[in-house]
Amino acid sequence: MPEPIIEIEDVHKRFGRVHALRGVSLTVEKGEVVVIIGPSGSGKSTLLRCINRLEEYNSGRISVDGIPLDSTENINAVRQEVGMVFQQFNLFSHLSVMDNLILAQMQVRKRSRSEAEGIARELLKKVGIPEKERAFPGQLSGGQQQRVAIARALAMNPKIMLFDEPTSALDPEMIKEVLDVMTGLAAEGMTMVVVSHEMGFARAAADRMIFMDEGRIVEMASPNDFFINPKEERSRAFLSKVL
Numbered sequence: 612m613p614e615p616i617i618e619i620e621d622v623h624k625r626f627g628r629v630h631a632l633r634g635v636s637l638t639v640e641k642g643e644v645v646v647i648i649g650p651s652g653s654g655k656s657t658l659l660r661c662i663n664r665l666e667e668y669n670s671g672r673i674s675v676d677g678i679p680l681d682s683t684e685n686i687n688a689v690r691q692e693v694g695m696v697f698q699q700f701n702l703f704s705h706l707s708v709m710d711n712l713i714l715a716q717m718q719v720r721k722r723s724r725s726e727a728e729g730i731a732r733e734l735l736k737k738v739g740i741p742e743k744e745r746a747f748p749g750q751l752s753g754g755q756q757q758r759v760a761i762a763r764a765l766a767m768n769p770k771i772m773l774f775d776e777p778t779s780a781l782d783p784e785m786i787k788e789v790l791d792v793m794t795g796l797a798a799e800g801m802t803m804v805v806v807s808h809e810m811g812f813a814r815a816a817a818d819r820m821i822f823m824d825e826g827r828i829v830e831m832a833s834p835n836d837f838f839i840n841p842k843e844e845r846s847r848a849f850l851s852k853v854l
């Protein structure tokens with residue numbers, strides 16, 4: 612039984628004269644992995660950022676796990692359920708990996724230090740770098756930093772993970788280690804919305820592909836249909852560039 616967990620209805624977002632989202636509607640089911648692609652400036656990041664209200668939208672409705680994003684209280688509740696991973700890893704450079712991993716657990720989830728550390732160690736194992744808890748971000752490769760960022764998001768027990776081009780700042784040899792962690796999460800049933808042009812990942816992990824252009828969802832299809840037989844000319848043209 613499909614069970615909607617993200618419901619986006621006719622959302623518009625303007626930055627001054629730029630109409631970044633022009634009526635986007637999308638429902639994501641629990642456990643679904645949705646991969647969004649599209650040219651630079653098409654509104655992909657803005658859409659992700661609207662889902663946890665890092666960005667305010669001008670009109671339309673979004674609700675997450677049944678909670679409408681319409682009051683400060685609700686927005687805070689939703690943010691607790693949604694983890695986000697950015698292109699730039701956004702770790703605290705003056706804190707060790709362990710301290711990066713326990714800070715929000717203690718402050719937001721009110722866990723004790725020892726409980727938070729236990730969870731952090733489990734997650735470092737899960738992302739494949741258990742030996743790095745004492746390192747500082749600057750001592751890690753980009754791929755390792757991004758895996759810490761994923762572990763940090765997971766430490767909050769999110770119901771949904773949003774990824775905004777998580778591998779586009781990485782050297783090629785580090786991309787796979789991050790995509791492997793994401794593929795594992797998808798296989799465990801995490802609901803994920805992923806902006807990425809890694810088409811191998813999309814084929815392997817996506818339940819649904821979305822192509823955005825000029826602030827709109829232009830095409831939405833299963834990976835099979837999307838890759839083999841894209842319906843829209845614009846998706847076709849874009850795919851021929853990224854494949």
Ligand code: ADP
Nearest residue numbers: 626629631649650651652653654655656657658
């Ligand atoms: P994408 O992630 O697909 O590259 P974005 O969502 O970042 O696209 O941007 C969509 C449009 O909104 C672009 O024209 C971009 O320049 C504009 N935009 C995004 N964020 C801002 C901002 N904070 N201020 C002004 N314009 C913005």
Ligand code: MG
Nearest residue numbers: 655656657775
């Ligand atoms: Mg973007």
